[in-house]
Amino acid sequence: MSKNILVFGEVRDGELRNVSFEAIAFARKISEDGEITAAVFGKDGLDEAANEMIYHGADRAVTVQDEKLETYTSEGYAQAALAVIDDENPDGIVMGHTSAGKDLTPKLASKLESGLVSDVTDIEVTGDNVVFTRPIYSGKAFEKKIVTDGMIFATIRPNNIAALDRDDSRSGDVSSKDVEIKDLRTVIKEVLRKTTDGVDLSEAKVVVSGGRGVKSKEGFEPLQELADVLGGAVGASRGACDADYCDYSLQIGQTGKVVTPDLYIACGISGAIQHLAGMSNSKVIVAINKDPEANIFNVADYGIVGDLFDVVPKLTEEIKNL
Numbered sequence: 264m265s266k267n268i269l270v271f272g273e274v275r276d277g278e279l280r281n282v283s284f285e286a287i288a289f290a291r292k293i294s295e296d297g298e299i300t301a302a303v304f305g306k307d308g309l310d311e312a313a314n315e316m317i318y319h320g321a322d323r324a325v326t327v328q329d330e331k332l333e334t335y336t337s338e339g340y341a342q343a344a345l346a347v348i349d350d351e352n353p354d355g356i357v358m359g360h361t362s363a364g365k366d367l368t369p370k371l372a373s374k375l376e377s378g379l380v381s382d383v384t385d386i387e388v389t390g391d392n393v394v395f396t397r398p399i400y401s402g403k404a405f406e407k408k409i410v411t412d413g414m415i416f417a418t419i420r421p422n423n424i425a426a427l428d429r430d431d432s433r434s435g436d437v438s439s440k441d442v443e444i445k446d447l448r449t450v451i452k453e454v455l456r457k458t459t460d461g462v463d464l465s466e467a468k469v470v471v472s473g474g475r476g477v478k479s480k481e482g483f484e485p486l487q488e489l490a491d492v493l494g495g496a497v498g499a500s501r502g503a504c505d506a507d508y509c510d511y512s513l514q515i516g517q518t519g520k521v522v523t524p525d526l527y528i529a530c531g532i533s534g535a536i537q538h539l540a541g542m543s544n545s546k547v548i549v550a551i552n553k554d555p556e557a558n559i560f561n562v563a564d565y566g567i568v569g570d571l572f573d574v575v576p577k578l579t580e581e582i583k584n585l
């Protein structure tokens with residue numbers, strides 16, 4: 264199928280988020296031999312990001328630079344995105360299902376009078392049919408969707424579609440588009456971001472999560488050590504956040520973040536349905552819980568019945584010695 268697809272890359276703190284590269288791989292699946300154009304927006308220095316998008320499989324890239332695009336706002340980014348879409352007239356648009364993607368894409372879809380398939384976790388292309396898979400009912404079931412008419416517009420869940428290998432011998436045209444961004448009604452003065460030593464929870468390959476069983480703020484320390492040796496991030500259940508053992512920015516679940524890491528280690532988490540909604544699609548789940556009847560064991564690939572304060576430090580030591 265030959266379709267021209269536009270992929271929005273997401274630059275944050277000068278760096279492209281990994282899901283931007285996954286979006287290119289996804290676009291390539293939709294359109295094997297069509298043209299993939301990447302679009303990146305920001306205040307300045309976007310050529311590097313544009314070239315990175317090309318190294319990861321885009322054919323060319325368009326940048327829109329403006330002071331008002333320094334941080335994401337739906338108003339500013341929508342103006343830039345609509346101007347690029349107007350120029351490119353793509354057959355499809357793909358973006359990460361991130362906070363920005365969740366905010367921007369419905370706005371664009373309504374302006375373009377297009378449908379939108381959001382939070383896609385898998386794709387199958389058979390002939391002219393593109394079948395999207397996406398979770399529904401908080402991850403308890405999956406639905407398959409086919410776009411029968413109009414533009415293909417999709418957001419993809421981070422960590423589900425493998426990015427293409429980076430190849431810095433690839434080259435492509437990088438053009439800068441002048442867009443007059445009108446004054447914004449919302450101006451972002453400062454962004455305070457909670458990350459665990461730079462590892463973004465929603466994109467981490469390994470997440471070590473603590474629940475009420477962690478019992479205190481200090482109880483999170485062994486979890487942080489385990490996350491550090493694995494190069495991962497720390498997450499939490501709402502039980503732990505409500506008990507003030509950690510910040511709400513770490514909450515995973517129906518009313519928190521949705522994560523799909525390669526490895527999710529749940530420590531002292533009972534496995535309430537609202538928690539499972541945020542992590543049950545992780546590739547490998549390990550549960551550590553004192554209670555052999557805990558529901559978390561029903562979704563775990565590996566279960567350890569035991570006290571997390573014995574098990575977690577031992578795991579950390581073993582991994583350090585590997």
Ligand code: FAD
Binds near residue numbers: 476499534
């Ligand atoms: P608990 O259920 O109290 O479980 C603690 C577990 O720790 C137990 O299984 C216990 O056996 C184990 N344990 C205790 N000590 C140890 C030890 N030393 N070693 C090993 N194991 C130990 N929850 C979320 O997580 N995310 C959400 O987004 C979310 N959204 C919600 C939305 C709504 C509308 C509602 C009503 C609820 C929501 N909840 C959410 C709350 C959810 O229902 C549960 O109350 C919560 O997930 C429980 O957290 P927990 O597993 O940490 O605590």
